[in-house]
Amino acid sequence: MIFTGRRVLVVEDEYLVALGLDDNLRSLGCTVVGPIASLSAAMAAAATEKVDAAILDVNLAGEPVYPAASILAERGVPFIFCSGYTGSVRMPSEFADAPRVAKPYTSRVIAEALADLLGIPMGSATNGGERSLSAPSDA
Numbered sequence: 001m002i003f004t005g006r007r008v009l010v011v012e013d014e015y016l017v018a019l020g021l022d023d024n025l026r027s028l029g030c031t032v033v034g035p036i037a038s039l040s041a042a043m044a045a046a047a048t049e050k051v052d053a054a055i056l057d058v059n060l061a062g063e064p065v066y067p068a069a070s071i072l073a074e075r076g077v078p079f080i081f082c083s084g085y086t087g088s089v090r091m092p093s094e095f096a097d098a099p100r101v102a103k104p105y106t107s108r109v110i111a112e113a114l115a116d117l118l119g120i121p122m123g124s125a126t127n128g129g130e131r132s133l134s135a136p137s138d139a
Contacts, residue, residue, distance in 0.1 A: 002120055004029035009045055009054035011068060012082070013037040013061050017103070021055065024107045028114075039063040046071035053117050054079035055110070066092055078117045 008030045012018040018035035025032050033049050036042045039060050046054070046068040054072055056065045058081050065081075072079050073094070081095070084103035091098065101113050115121070 002029060003114065003118075005031070006053065006118065007031045007033055007049070007051045008114070009036070009049055009051040009072075009077075009079075010034040011036045011042040011045075011054065011060065011065060012057045013059075014057070017057075021110065024110055025055075025114075027107075028111055030114075037061075039065065039068065042068035043071060046075070046077075051077055053077065053114060055114075056081050058083040066095065069095060069098070080113050080117060 003025070006029070008025055010018065010021055010025065010032055012021060012035050015037075018037070022032050022035055033045060033051055036045055037060065042056070042060065042065060054077060056069055056072075056079050058065055069079060069081070079098065081091070081098055081100045082103055082105065083100065091100075099113055099117060101109055
């Protein structure tokens with residue numbers, strides 16, 4: 001598994017999406033930190049957890065995740081923003097170039113985005129399947 005040994009912080013407040021993302025990342029060999037559903041817990045994890053990357057839901061129960069993203073950026077931890085609000089989310093200028101993935105996303109999209117973030121060749125990062133991450137898999 002291409003991501004074996006990589007620790008990925010998952011910040012997602014939608015329970016089924018978080019479960020699906022957790023399942024997908026573990027199937028790719030990641031060690032998942034989280035999922036975390038609140039801004040305060042996300043900020044604490046961003047400040048203290050040793051992670052290689054993070055996947056951040058932009059909106060956590062009405063609160064923008066940007067304070068946690070700022071902490072990660074200060075620590076040099078790369079991250080991906082995820083949002084179901086395609087086109088309507090205004091990113092702070094400091095995050096204008098941060099990678100973004102629109103919900104709903106597939107396992108392949110997450111694998112490719114994470115591979116790009118970590119500098120891993122794309123072909124070796126995908127697990128072949130196109131699963132939706134809106135709910136956990138039955139496998």
